[in-house]
Amino acid sequence: MNFILYSDVNDSSISASLGRPEYSYYFVLKAYRPVLESLGRVHVAGSVADVDVIYRQLLAAGEDSVFLSFTPPQKTPVDLQCPTICVVAWEFDSIPDEQWDDDPRQDWTRMLARHGRVITLSSHTATAIRRAMGEAFPVLVLPTPLWDSFATIRQQHQPMPVNPGTALAIKGCIFDSRTLGLSADSLLPVPLTAEEEAALAAELEAARPPPLTLKRRLIIARHYLRLWLLNAGEQQAEPVPRVKFLSNWYWEGVRDLLPDAVHDWLEQRLPAVCAAPPLPIVEPVPRNLPDTSSVVETQVDGVIYVSVFNPKDGRKNWHQLITAFCWAFRETADATLVLKITQNDLTLYYDELMTLLAQLTPFACRVVVLHGYLDDGQYARLYQAASFYVNASRCEGLCLPLMEFMCSGKPVIAPDHTAMQDYIDDSVAFVVKSSEEPAIWPQDSRLIYRTLRHRPDWGSLKTAYERSYRMATTQPQAYHRMSAAAVERMQQYCGLSEVQTRLSNFFQLLPKVGDVVFAKDNA
Structure with missing residues (x-):
């Protein structure tokens, strides 16, 4: 069997994506x-257009193939010659079963019916698909096989409830709540002094245009008449419409002479000339943000909580994650929250994050924000530094970072809803309570409620922080039992041999000689 794989993001574009x-x-x-x-055999296609090219080459050699599309159903083609299976990560309780924007591809039931079968990352997604497609529809629940790839980290590092000290490095920048100088007072506007008010008034007066005398009105008219004539004589790919110059002259030269009633009458009959011109685009004032091109480093110790997320992902509920931490540890100096941000553009979240931290001050605990790119070695240090991983999401299609830290032996704080219900319970986590709430399919341009997600309980999250800290500082044996349980859970859930068995049964294939033994040797 040949597997042809494709994803919109590849090795060359991942750092920018x-x-x-x-x-x-x-x-x-x-x-x-x-x-x-x-x-x-695996073949990674550079584009969707390459899939049938590879398929026909293999078919000519007498070999079977299947195309696994690592893209959402609405972006997965249904007209390829190669048999196609969509790999779906989905976090809501229902799948889109209607179309919008005159686009039938948005109806996943149509797309999946054309494919004939589907691979999902969780039983939660499988339930949502079967609810829409029928119980007989072929669905493979295939967790991402991560456990074996963390063998080296498990061998080199024994999880510690209290970190004696670890250096974290990143190519980018680091924000540390203890060095930012944040204060709630900084959120209040600073009143101007008398001298500053006088200087501002003088600046506004100097910027005031001169009065519109008859001479100045003639100068304005001559200016726009000149532009009109010059524009007519030039050869341009996209010439400026002449009516634009007339409109500018009207608004700058004579509009103030007309009463509103006359202006309204003219606007109804000459809208191209008399309609209000568009407001100018005001560029934002550039922030004094740090350089992100070099490698920077910080030291962390104590009870370390780690979370990895994109602040622009509305599912991640990161405001609660931070506020519950700072409230639980307002007077606890050795509790540290390390946030690894998976968003390239610092300007998209910087002000929001700094405002939130300033609102929470003062607090004795520490918040460290890592912005930038972590290579494999730097990520390994982050795995090793953590005492706990924290997830406070409203819904998850799988949550790779949560699984990765569990594979490295870290107990976690997390809800047990959506995809996380497959591997989160009291033996491996401090479970955060949650309840259902209405939600919107994220790609639905209509923004109407059609599904459900979950609302984590802030008080439960705060209590989970407090309980986990007590375990780390006073019950090291209980911590190590939970750490071992996390490793065992991940081996059962996403070990290579387990995933391999599910996949081979789905395709009715036998592993190549030696592969199962290899998987066991890495256990």
Whole structure:
């Protein structure tokens, strides 16, 4: 069997794609690749157009193929010659079963029916699909096989409830609540002194245009008449409409002479001339943001909580994650929250984050924000530094970072809803309570409620922080039991041999000789 794989994000574009809605599909493809290679040959297509080219070449050689599309159903083609299966990550309780914007592709039931079967990352997604497609529709629940890839980290590092000290480095920038000088007073507008008010008044007076005398009105008319004539004599790909100059002359030269009633009458009959011109685009004042081109470093110790998320992802509920932490540890100096941000554009969240931290001051605990790119070695240090991983999401299609930290032996704080219900319970986590609430399918341009997500309970999250801290500082044996349980849970859930068995049964294939033994040797 040949497996043809495709994702919109690839090796060359991943560093510039952090924060895109489907960028995590790239990591799922990479994680699936070893188990697919144990069952057949893998071909990664550079584009969707390459899929049938590869398929026809293999078919001519007498070989079967299947195309695994690591893209959402509405972006997965249904007209290829190669048999197509969509790999779906989905976090809501229902799938789109109606179309909008005159686009039938938005109806996932049509797309999946054309494919004939589907691979999902969680049983939650499988339930939503079967609810729409029928219980007999072929659905494979295939968690991303991560456990084996963390063997080296598990061998080199024994999880510690209290970190004695770890250096974290990143190519980008680091924000540390203890060095930012944040204060709630900084949120209040600073009143101007008498001298500053006088200087501002003088600046406004100097910028005031001169009065519109008859001479100045003639100068304005001559200016726009000149532009009109010059524009008519020039050869331009996109000439400026002449009516624009007449409109500018009207608004700058004579509009103030007319009463509103006359202006309204003219606007109805000559809208191109008399309608109000568009407001000018005001460029934002550039912020004094730090350089992100060099490698920077910080030291962390104590009880370390880590979370990885994109602040522009509305599912991640990061405001509660931070506020519950700072409230739980307002007087606890050795509690640190490390936030690894998966968003390239610092300007998209900087003001929001700094305002939130300033609103919470003063607090004795520490918040460290890592913005930029972590290579494999730097990520390994982050895995090792953590005492706990924290998730406070409203819904998840899988949550790779949560699974990765559990694979490295870290207990977690997380809800047990959506995809996380497959692997989160009291033995491996401090479970955050939640309840259902209405939600919108994120790609639905109509913005209407059609599905459900979950609302984590802030008080439960705060209590989970407090309970986990007590365990780390006073019950190290209980911490190590929970750490071992996390590793065992991930081996059962996303170990290579388990995923390999599910996949081979779905395709009725046998692993190549030696692959299952290899998976066990890495256990």
